[in-house]
Amino acid sequence: MSLNELWFLLVAVLFIGFFILEGFDFGVGMSTRFLARNQRERDQLVTTIGPFWDANEVWLITAGGAIFAAFPEWYATMFSGYYLPFVLFLLALIVRGVAFEFRHKVDTKWTSLWDWMIFIGSIVPAFVLGVLFTSLVRGMPIDASANMYAGFTDYFNLYSIVGGIAMVVICFVHGLTYIGLRTEGPIRERAQKMLTKMYIVLLVGLLAFAVLTYVSTDLFEARPLATPLLLFGAVVTTALAYFFTGKRMEGWAFTMTTGTILFTISTLFVGLFPRVMISSISSDFNLTIMNASSSPYTLKVMTIVSLTLLPFVLGYQIWSYYIFRKRVSDSEPVGHE
Amino acid sequence: MEILDLARFQYAATTIYHFFFVPLSIGLVFLVAIMETLYFFKKKEIYLDMAKFWGNIFLISFAVGVVTGIIQEFQFGMNWSEYSRFVGDVFGVPLAIEALLAFFMESTFIGVWMFGRNRLPKWVHLMSIWLVSIGTMLSALWILAANSFMQEPVGIAVVDGKATLVDIWAFLTNPQLLVEFPHTIFGAFATGAFVVGGISAYKLMKKKDIELFKRSFTIATVLGMVAGLGIAFTGHWQAQHLVSSQPMKIAASEGLWEDSGDPASWSLIADIDEENKTNNWSVEIPYLLSLLSYNSFNGSVEGMNTLQERYTELYGEGDYIPPVAPVYWSFRVMTFGGGIMILLSMVGLFLLKRKKIMENTWYLKLMLGAISLPFIANTAGWIMTEIGRQPWTVMGLFTTAQSVSPNVTATDLWISIIAFLGAYTVLAIVLITLIVKQVKKGPYKDVEDKPDVDLFNKEAFGQ
Numbered sequence: 001m002s003l004n005e006l007w008f009l010l011v012a013v014l015f016i017g018f019f020i021l022e023g024f025d026f027g028v029g030m031s032t033r034f035l036a037r038n039q040r041e042r043d044q045l046v047t048t049i050g051p052f053w054d055a056n057e058v059w060l061i062t063a064g065g066a067i068f069a070a071f072p073e074w075y076a077t078m079f080s081g082y083y084l085p086f087v088l089f090l091l092a093l094i095v096r097g098v099a100f101e102f103r104h105k106v107d108t109k110w111t112s113l114w115d116w117m118i119f120i121g122s123i124v125p126a127f128v129l130g131v132l133f134t135s136l137v138r139g140m141p142i143d144a145s146a147n148m149y150a151g152f153t154d155y156f157n158l159y160s161i162v163g164g165i166a167m168v169v170i171c172f173v174h175g176l177t178y179i180g181l182r183t184e185g186p187i188r189e190r191a192q193k194m195l196t197k198m199y200i201v202l203l204v205g206l207l208a209f210a211v212l213t214y215v216s217t218d219l220f221e222a223r224p225l226a227t228p229l230l231l232f233g234a235v236v237t238t239a240l241a242y243f244f245t246g247k248r249m250e251g252w253a254f255t256m257t258t259g260t261i262l263f264t265i266s267t268l269f270v271g272l273f274p275r276v277m278i279s280s281i282s283s284d285f286n287l288t289i290m291n292a293s294s295s296p297y298t299l300k301v302m303t304i305v306s307l308t309l310l311p312f313v314l315g316y317q318i319w320s321y322y323i324f325r326k327r328v329s330d331s332e333p334v335g336h337e
Numbered sequence: 338m339e340i341l342d343l344a345r346f347q348y349a350a351t352t353i354y355h356f357f358f359v360p361l362s363i364g365l366v367f368l369v370a371i372m373e374t375l376y377f378f379k380k381k382e383i384y385l386d387m388a389k390f391w392g393n394i395f396l397i398s399f400a401v402g403v404v405t406g407i408i409q410e411f412q413f414g415m416n417w418s419e420y421s422r423f424v425g426d427v428f429g430v431p432l433a434i435e436a437l438l439a440f441f442m443e444s445t446f447i448g449v450w451m452f453g454r455n456r457l458p459k460w461v462h463l464m465s466i467w468l469v470s471i472g473t474m475l476s477a478l479w480i481l482a483a484n485s486f487m488q489e490p491v492g493i494a495v496v497d498g499k500a501t502l503v504d505i506w507a508f509l510t511n512p513q514l515l516v517e518f519p520h521t522i523f524g525a526f527a528t529g530a531f532v533v534g535g536i537s538a539y540k541l542m543k544k545k546d547i548e549l550f551k552r553s554f555t556i557a558t559v560l561g562m563v564a565g566l567g568i569a570f571t572g573h574w575q576a577q578h579l580v581s582s583q584p585m586k587i588a589a590s591e592g593l594w595e596d597s598g599d600p601a602s603w604s605l606i607a608d609i610d611e612e613n614k615t616n617n618w619s620v621e622i623p624y625l626l627s628l629l630s631y632n633s634f635n636g637s638v639e640g641m642n643t644l645q646e647r648y649t650e651l652y653g654e655g656d657y658i659p660p661v662a663p664v665y666w667s668f669r670v671m672t673f674g675g676g677i678m679i680l681l682s683m684v685g686l687f688l689l690k691r692k693k694i695m696e697n698t699w700y701l702k703l704m705l706g707a708i709s710l711p712f713i714a715n716t717a718g719w720i721m722t723e724i725g726r727q728p729w730t731v732m733g734l735f736t737t738a739q740s741v742s743p744n745v746t747a748t749d750l751w752i753s754i755i756a757f758l759g760a761y762t763v764l765a766i767v768l769i770t771l772i773v774k775q776v777k778k779g780p781y782k783d784v785e786d787k788p789d790v791d792l793f794n795k796e797a798f799g800q
Contacts, residue, residue: 069425
C-alpha cells in the first residue's frame, strides 16, 4: 500500500470513527426531544454522554487536520467549496458545545433553552454532513484550477437531501441503542419501543439511499462488487439490530448499529477511492489521492507520528469509556456515583 | 469592502475572540492543577474547594475555547484556500499533530477529571488534570509551530510553486518558535494569574471566604510574578531575534523610517505620518533601542525605507511596509501592559509578605481592574505579530492578497461574519453573566445542601 492510499484509509477511518462515536451522541441529543418526557430524563440522557462528547468531536477535528496535512488540495477545495454549509455546521456545533457546558450554570429557567440548543445542535450537523458527503460523491462543479463554484442545487438535490435525512436517522437510531445500553429506568424501556419503529424507518431510508446512489452516482460502476455488498451489510446489520433489540440484547444491538454506520460510510469512501473529490464538469478535474496529496516526505513524517500516537489515543479513550461504563439511572445525582 | 478585507476582518475577529479563551484556559487549568496537587499532598479540604471553584470558571472558558477553535481549523480552507494549497504540505502537519496529540488528550481527560473524582484512585484523578494542563500547552506548541513557520519559514523549500516540508527537525526547532512559545505560555500563565488574582481581590474586598481567596490570591500572585518576568525576558529575546529575522516588523514597531543613528534611541510616543513616510514628532529615549536590540550601548537599526528598497530588489515591485501605526502602538500597549502587571505583582508580594493585603483596598481594587490587562496585552501582541508581517502570510514567500479563496463571494463572507459575530456577541454576554454569577455565588462551602452530593459535578452537568 502506498502512503497516499494509507492516508486515504486513515482519513476514512477517522470519519468512520467520528460518525460512530459522535453519531450516538448526536442521537442522544436528538432523543432529548424525541424520547425524553421531562427535565429529569433530559438530564439523565445528557449525563450518558457527558464525559465523551467532547473527545468524540475531536475525531472530526483530527479528520480535518489529517486532510489538511495529507491532501491539502482536498482540504482547500472542500472547505472553500462548501462554505455556507460549513458556516451552518459550525454555528450548530458552537451552540451545542456551549449548551452542554452551560445548561446548569445559570438559573434553571435557562436550562430548557440550552436543551433546545443541544437538540438543534445535534440534528443540524448530522444533516449537513450527510448532505456534504452524498453531494460530494455525486460530483460537484470543480474547475481546472480545483476551485468549486457550486449553486444551490449542487448542494441540495434529491440525493443529498435523502442522504442528509438518512444520516440524521442513522444517528438517532444509533443514539437510541446507546441509550438502551447506558440507562436504566423507564427511559430505557421507551428507547426499546421507539427503536422497533425506528428500525423500519431506517431500513426504508437505507433502501432509498441505495436506490438513489445507483441513480445519482457512479459508485456501483466504480465498485460493482463492493458497493452492493457494503450497502447490503448496512441493511443486514440494521435487521440484526432489530432482532437483538427484540431479544433485549442491548450490547449486540449497539454493535449492530455501529456496523450500520461503518458500512454506510464505507460505501461512500470505497466508492470514492482513489478520488477524493469528484468533478461534475470533467473527470480530468477530479481530485485524487495522487494529485491532491502532500509530498512523500510529509506523508512519511505524518505516518510515523500518527502510527506512534494512535495506539495511545485509542487506549486512553477506551479506558475512559470503561471508567464510565455504569448505567445512568434517573434517581441518582447526575454525574455522580 | 473588498473580499480580501472582509476575509481579513473575519480572520482577525474570530482569532482575537478565540484567543481570549485560549490563554485563560491554559493559565487557569495550570492553577487548578496546582490546587489539586496541594489537595493531594496536604489533604486540606480548602484546596479542594479552591480547585472546584476555579475549575468551574476554567470549564466555562474551555468550552468557549473549544467551539471557537473548530472555526480556526476550518477557516483556513474556507476563507484562505489558496493559502491552504500553497502551505498545506507544511502547515497541515502541526495542525494534524495538534489534534492527534493534544486535543484528544485534553478532551478525554477533562471528562475523566470532571466525572471521575469518586470513581478513580486519587492519584489517577490528579494525573488527569495535569494531563489536561499538559495537553493545553502541547496544543499551544503545535499551533505556534505553525505560526512560526509563517513568520520564519525554515525546514522547507518551494517546489513547483508550493511550500514543501524538507526537514521536520529544522521546522520544529525554528528559532522563532523557541522564543514565541515560551513568550505565549508565560502570557497565558499571567492571564490565569490575573483573573484568579483579580477575582480573589474582589472577594477579599467583600470579606467573603477570606481564607480560600487569600490562598488563591497568594498562589496567583506568585505565578503572576514568575510569568511577568518570563514574559519580559522571552519578549526581549523575541525582539532581538526579530531584528535579524523580521527587521521590517521591528522597524515598524519603532516607527523607524530611516536607519537609526548609532547608538539608536527608542521612541516612547510618536505622531506617525504613514502617507509621507515620516514621523511629525517623536519622544525618544537615547541608547535604549541599541540596548534592546543588541544588549549594547551601540549599534544601529535599519529603517523601513531602507528595507523597502532592499525588499523591492529581492521580491520585485511592491509595498513591503506594513500598516505602521497599529504595529507601533500595539507594541507599546503590550509592553506597558506587561510592565504594569510586573509592578502589580511585586506590590502584591510585598503586601502579602507584610500581611497587609486586607487593609489595602486600593490595591485590591486595582487588581480587580487589572483583570483586563493580560487580555489587552495578549491581543496587542498578536496584532503586532500578525500585522507586522504584512503584506505576507508566509514571510517572503506568499502574500495575504494571494491567499484568499477565489470562489468565496462577498455575500458568503458577509453571511459568515454576521453569523459568527452574532454568535460571539451572544456568547460573550452569556459567558460574562455566568462568570459573574459563579463568582457572586462564591465557593461551594457557602451552598447549603453541600453534604452528600458532589456539587461540582452537579454544577457542571447535573440535575
